Amino acid sequence: MTAIINPAAASVEEKVLSVAPMMAWTDRHCRYLHRLHSPNALLFTEMVTTGALLHGGQWHQLDSHPAEHPVALQLGGSEPADLATCARRAAQLGFDEINLNVGCPSERVQQGAFGACLMREPDLVAECVAAMRAACDVPVTVKCRLGIDDDDSDAFLHEFVSTVMEGGCRRFYIHARKAILGGLTPAQNRSIPPLQPERAAALKLKFPELKIIVNGGIAEAAEARAHLQWADGIMIGRAAYHRPEFLSELDREMFGGTVPGKIDILTRYREYMVRELAAGQRLNRLTRHVLHVCNGMPGARRFRQTLSDASRLKHDDISLFDEALAQVFQPARETVAC
Numbered sequence: 001m002t003a004i005i006n007p008a009a010a011s012v013e014e015k016v017l018s019v020a021p022m023m024a025w026t027d028r029h030c031r032y033l034h035r036l037h038s039p040n041a042l043l044f045t046e047m048v049t050t051g052a053l054l055h056g057g058q059w060h061q062l063d064s065h066p067a068e069h070p071v072a073l074q075l076g077g078s079e080p081a082d083l084a085t086c087a088r089r090a091a092q093l094g095f096d097e098i099n100l101n102v103g104c105p106s107e108r109v110q111q112g113a114f115g116a117c118l119m120r121e122p123d124l125v126a127e128c129v130a131a132m133r134a135a136c137d138v139p140v141t142v143k144c145r146l147g148i149d150d151d152d153s154d155a156f157l158h159e160f161v162s163t164v165m166e167g168g169c170r171r172f173y174i175h176a177r178k179a180i181l182g183g184l185t186p187a188q189n190r191s192i193p194p195l196q197p198e199r200a201a202a203l204k205l206k207f208p209e210l211k212i213i214v215n216g217g218i219a220e221a222a223e224a225r226a227h228l229q230w231a232d233g234i235m236i237g238r239a240a241y242h243r244p245e246f247l248s249e250l251d252r253e254m255f256g257g258t259v260p261g262k263i264d265i266l267t268r269y270r271e272y273m274v275r276e277l278a279a280g281q282r283l284n285r286l287t288r289h290v291l292h293v294c295n296g297m298p299g300a301r302r303f304r305q306t307l308s309d310a311s312r313l314k315h316d317d318i319s320l321f322d323e324a325l326a327q328v329f330q331p332a333r334e335t336v337a338c
């Protein structure tokens with residue numbers, strides 16, 4: 001299939017396919033697995049807060065594997081100087097993009113005065129972007145919503161974007177629904193406020209010089225193609241995690257080329273697991289991301305059950321993974337286990 005592209009929009013070579021930053025999901029092991037499924041996707045870390053890095057000393061959260069590139073670091077924070085320090089360090093570590101979270105609606109994030117609530121402070125967001133741009137030589141971008149609570153008009157959104165542009169931001173990832181900061185959980189904020197991608201499209205018309213990447217509820221190739229008629233790219237969230245073959249489908253459609261089959265992907269991920277176990281990683285940290293790779297195949301349920309055996313996972317023995325693979329790839333068992 002060929003993506004349907006608006007002739008007035010970016011060429012297909014310039015289109016962006018990205019995997020959304022997802023807390024507790026898109027750690028470095030997940031990103032390695034996603035890279036196997038998509039050679040061209042821009043991968044994102046989980047949101048990492050400036051406080052965790054600067055005051056908690058958790059710089060290990062910036063660990064990555066060379067195969068992950070291109071990979072973006074998403075930062076959470078609202079102090080320009082702190083964000084600048086973290087952006088500088090991230091660029092030195094090789095991150096290809098620094099993204100500021102202006103979309104997370106959780107109460108904990110609100111208490112830290114960052115995330116979606118920053119949409120009411122566009123001047124501060126612009127200052128944060130400018131400080132990060134001055135501190136590093138990689139693109140600094142923003143991920144936001146259409147609005148928050150009752151501040152969800154096009155005028156509000158356009159004023160926010162116009163102001164943040166003054167700080168030097170030229171790429172916005174738009175989660176095409178507003179955030180409700182009181183009364184809804186983060187999970188409910190991903191489903192209850194209605195999706196309004198037409199408003200993100202209107203934003204692109206208003207600011208054609210910007211790169212607008214649309215996010216939210218994209219779970220089918222037809223939806224992706226529809227967005228790519230006007231958007232500069234798409235960002236896939238939970239669909240990429242629960243159906244990683246969807247990521248491969250989009251990669252083939254948008255960029256052409258070949259994506260390895262499941263047996264090749266799992267064989268290469270097994271090799272990665274062996275190296276990580278030897279370096280001291282725990283098996284359950286590595287297997288939890290692979291549970292959905294075989295969905296829809298005969299034996300997939302037994303595959304998941306085998307990899308969910310908590311008592312056996314504690315032994316950090318790769319043979320458990322081989323046993324799980326045998327549930328779906330019996331003929332290839334000897335090849336995978338070698």
